[in-house]
Amino acid sequence: MRGTLFNIQRFCLHDGPGIRTTVFLKGCPLRCKWCHNPAGLSPNIQIQFLEDKCVGCAKCASTCDCHSLAGTEHILNRADCRKCFECVESCPSGALTVCGEVMTAEELFSVIMADKDFYEDDGGVTFSGGEPLLQADFVREVAELVRKEGYTVTVDTCGEVPWEAFETVLPVTDLFLYDIKAICPEIHKNATGVSNGRILENLHRLDACGKDIWARIPVIPTVNATAEEMTKIAELLESLSNIKRVTLIPYHSLGHHQYKALGYVYRFDTSLSVSDGQIAEFTEIFTERGFYVK
Amino acid sequence: MLRFLSDVPVFLPTDSRIAGYTILNTDEVVPPKYDPEWEISDNLHFSMGTTYLTYGFGGVAERAYANMEGKDDEAKQTLLSVAHVYEGVVAYIKRHIEEIDARIKTASPEELENLAPMRSNLYELAEGAPKTFGAAVQAFYLAWKLRGTLNTATIGRLDQYLYPFYRNDIDSGRLTEDEALDIVCDLWKRFNASGSGDTLMTLTVGGQDKDGRDEANDLSVLMVKASCIVHQPEPHLHVRYHNNTRKDFMDQVARLHVLGGGQGSIYNDEVIIPSMVEAGIPLQYACNYATDGCTELIIDRKSRIRFTNVDSVKCLEYALFNGNPPPLPGPAVTKYWTHRTAAKEWQSSLVPPCESGDISEATDFKEVYDAYCRQFKYQITRKTKRLIGADRYFKERCVTPSFLNGSYDECLESGLDSFRGGLPVDCLMMFSGSLTTVADSLAALKHVVFEKKHYTMREVLDALAANYEGYEAMRRELAAAPKFGNDDDSVDMIAADLAQIFIDTTKEVGDEENTRIWPALLGYLFVQEAHFTGATPDGRRWKEPIAEHFSATPGKAVNGPTALIDSAAKAPLAKAYGTAPVHVTLPRTLVPRNEEGEELMKRLVRVAVKKGFLMLNIGIYDVDAMRKAQKNPEQYADLIVRVWGYSARFIDLSEDMQEHVITRVGTQG
Numbered sequence: 001m002r003g004t005l006f007n008i009q010r011f012c013l014h015d016g017p018g019i020r021t022t023v024f025l026k027g028c029p030l031r032c033k034w035c036h037n038p039a040g041l042s043p044n045i046q047i048q049f050l051e052d053k054c055v056g057c058a059k060c061a062s063t064c065d066c067h068s069l070a071g072t073e074h075i076l077n078r079a080d081c082r083k084c085f086e087c088v089e090s091c092p093s094g095a096l097t098v099c100g101e102v103m104t105a106e107e108l109f110s111v112i113m114a115d116k117d118f119y120e121d122d123g124g125v126t127f128s129g130g131e132p133l134l135q136a137d138f139v140r141e142v143a144e145l146v147r148k149e150g151y152t153v154t155v156d157t158c159g160e161v162p163w164e165a166f167e168t169v170l171p172v173t174d175l176f177l178y179d180i181k182a183i184c185p186e187i188h189k190n191a192t193g194v195s196n197g198r199i200l201e202n203l204h205r206l207d208a209c210g211k212d213i214w215a216r217i218p219v220i221p222t223v224n225a226t227a228e229e230m231t232k233i234a235e236l237l238e239s240l241s242n243i244k245r246v247t248l249i250p251y252h253s254l255g256h257h258q259y260k261a262l263g264y265v266y267r268f269d270t271s272l273s274v275s276d277g278q279i280a281e282f283t284e285i286f287t288e289r290g291f292y293v294k
Numbered sequence: 295m296l297r298f299l300s301d302v303p304v305f306l307p308t309d310s311r312i313a314g315y316t317i318l319n320t321d322e323v324v325p326p327k328y329d330p331e332w333e334i335s336d337n338l339h340f341s342m343g344t345t346y347l348t349y350g351f352g353g354v355a356e357r358a359y360a361n362m363e364g365k366d367d368e369a370k371q372t373l374l375s376v377a378h379v380y381e382g383v384v385a386y387i388k389r390h391i392e393e394i395d396a397r398i399k400t401a402s403p404e405e406l407e408n409l410a411p412m413r414s415n416l417y418e419l420a421e422g423a424p425k426t427f428g429a430a431v432q433a434f435y436l437a438w439k440l441r442g443t444l445n446t447a448t449i450g451r452l453d454q455y456l457y458p459f460y461r462n463d464i465d466s467g468r469l470t471e472d473e474a475l476d477i478v479c480d481l482w483k484r485f486n487a488s489g490s491g492d493t494l495m496t497l498t499v500g501g502q503d504k505d506g507r508d509e510a511n512d513l514s515v516l517m518v519k520a521s522c523i524v525h526q527p528e529p530h531l532h533v534r535y536h537n538n539t540r541k542d543f544m545d546q547v548a549r550l551h552v553l554g555g556g557q558g559s560i561y562n563d564e565v566i567i568p569s570m571v572e573a574g575i576p577l578q579y580a581c582n583y584a585t586d587g588c589t590e591l592i593i594d595r596k597s598r599i600r601f602t603n604v605d606s607v608k609c610l611e612y613a614l615f616n617g618n619p620p621p622l623p624g625p626a627v628t629k630y631w632t633h634r635t636a637a638k639e640w641q642s643s644l645v646p647p648c649e650s651g652d653i654s655e656a657t658d659f660k661e662v663y664d665a666y667c668r669q670f671k672y673q674i675t676r677k678t679k680r681l682i683g684a685d686r687y688f689k690e691r692c693v694t695p696s697f698l699n700g701s702y703d704e705c706l707e708s709g710l711d712s713f714r715g716g717l718p719v720d721c722l723m724m725f726s727g728s729l730t731t732v733a734d735s736l737a738a739l740k741h742v743v744f745e746k747k748h749y750t751m752r753e754v755l756d757a758l759a760a761n762y763e764g765y766e767a768m769r770r771e772l773a774a775a776p777k778f779g780n781d782d783d784s785v786d787m788i789a790a791d792l793a794q795i796f797i798d799t800t801k802e803v804g805d806e807e808n809t810r811i812w813p814a815l816l817g818y819l820f821v822q823e824a825h826f827t828g829a830t831p832d833g834r835r836w837k838e839p840i841a842e843h844f845s846a847t848p849g850k851a852v853n854g855p856t857a858l859i860d861s862a863a864k865a866p867l868a869k870a871y872g873t874a875p876v877h878v879t880l881p882r883t884l885v886p887r888n889e890e891g892e893e894l895m896k897r898l899v900r901v902a903v904k905k906g907f908l909m910l911n912i913g914i915y916d917v918d919a920m921r922k923a924q925k926n927p928e929q930y931a932d933l934i935v936r937v938w939g940y941s942a943r944f945i946d947l948s949e950d951m952q953e954h955v956i957t958r959v960g961t962q963g
Contacts, residue, residue, distance in 0.1 A: 009854075010853055010854045010856050010857055011853075011854030011856045011857075013884060013894065019856070019897060053770065055766050055767040055770060057767045092748060092767045092768065092770060093767060093770035093771060093774065114856075114857075114860060115856045115860075117901045117904060117905065118856050118897065118898075118901050120897060120900075
């Protein structure tokens, strides 16, 4: 089976226990306004143009009509792109690259195994994205291979997938990282484009399965960075049995350059930030309920 | 030396219990001058012997007299000089005691706290061999300073030779562990007062004996602990690791690693000892290896060292232009490593190039690769022969300072000079570092010129001659080609092959000359080489950094430390028993200063060792802090970084070296 992914990062220390290789799969059902990984949004292979690397040599323009130069400024007409990627081949400076790659389960498995000596007892692979469970069958196939070698499997999910996708990966997953953005359905819909009914329902069902879960909460100004919303999330987590850790991830605008490279427009306010004081305050909301926050 | 000893004023520090000068004022003291007929030589790059710990300074003199009997004239003369100098040391110690006695009468209770143990230690040494740990430390410090005179020297396996004194004191209840730790911290502070940076103050801890028994002892643990507490650049602590190394020792080493600063480099006994034995070094000596002041290996108290370097990236320039490279864009002016020395113009130490072949019309990568190999092998051969010639010259024309000769058991017994059969192991070493940058360059040519055929060799050579001015698109394409350190075989295997060529060629030349040549994948003049070598085909402009040792070119290993370790492990590191350092640089954000960070350090060490690394250095740096330190140096005096075989205060580095270190962290994390 084949899967579509956009990055494989070795030596990840924060996506589950130990030293891990994180695989970022393409495609996501949510459209979080602050998303720092826009390459994961589309399920398709895309062309990526990094303006600061372009030397204005116009070699790409000779391969395809999608490219033209106005003076030294490179213009890319994405609508007409036939995805032949000949322009990428021609580009000498690495300004044009392909975002995304199709791999077989065996190919991905062999990349993951490159770091097997570092995994020891607790490390392994983390499937992230995008939303990895949109490609649940592929994840399962790779995860089975990894587990057979004795290493651990973590799935980082937003939860907005049919429950069947969870069922597919449950037998081969050791740990779930479950992203929770908001409890209030309106806030959730407004911020991510979808309501959170299925996300919360899946969370409850997953918890009932007895698998370890680490809750990951992005702390986003103007969205959920309030004591009220954080308390609601904490209360929800309190009603569950298998939340082993809570991670608060403060908003940062580091991904916004990538939007332009992919032809998107970044619509979140880059001037916003979360203070250390706020994080400390929100951390307290979880620790006082007995959660391990890290 | 005797004249010098009688001239040196007595130094009794007020903030330490260890007597002896720190830095000499050369206006007051004339350092030893010697008979110009014989050149006295000590490059300070190897450890001193410890006969003075066994017999005491006076005892060494007595033995030297006794051993004169039945020896030839030269040996007699050597031993007589030893006897005189060691008697001079006893007199020098007695002068310290007299000064203390004069001072004690009026000393305050606080001053007495230092003076009383100082006197008791010195008294032990004036009377005979040291018996207590305190006296042994005092003896070591005096001997180490007198050997270095105005400079500092290699320390060697201090945890081994001071351990019997430590054990004895602890077992008899004379000393507690905390008191011993105070003494070690005191000594560490005295080291730092002598200077920091390229000081040769390397201290090797841990290891194993010839039966595979762990030699890391309680004192080894204490020494690592002292380095964590004192947290200054000196001494450069080097750690010998093997599969049976005691756990509490490696736990303490991990605590040192998370502090950053590149202290606690790991040397892998599991590959070093077998490689040395294979090269013909007897097992009992191989097990006794230590670092020499930088990261090269010597046999502790059993060998000297002589070395020379092959500038591998300059060799590439010679090969690309058939021995006739274009002039540099400007003078190769930079500082040594610290901004405290003046900038000067540097030149390669390579011999005049051979004509390795015109490759400007090459249509096949093999032509380019073969030309490089021809030039590289030519330089290795010529420089190895020169090294052997220099060694012969020294053996015929030079003598060892008597104080140093008398410190070695073998010299003291035989009366032979350490240059001429006095020490049991010869150490002649050939260095070549930065092979990874050569591999990056060759891989870029292979990829862009011979596979993609975007440019011809002629065009690339023109671009290099122009330092890429007017060739920016080409430069970027070359820079975007695969680079060493990212677990990519297409470039890693070139680096591995070059390392193999270096190891094989040094051995071939050595075999022809009946001399063992220790191969080392090391280069310490990488900043200078980046200045005296023009643009290279990896997209690097003149003066931009080249790799140090067998590490990745700064900023080019972008897939994290595991990929870098995998890249380096493809090379025959284990066979380069002279040394094969790989620097792994991690951003501070990844390594917390806690147990989690320590666990991570231990893991990297375990895996690197398992993969056959010979040496691993882990540096943890904060680019923000380094940039701030450049602006406000006085606020960052405690920022310590690894340079080549040593650590130094970041603010002491030259501007070029600061940029080199910052670029290492590069885009990781």
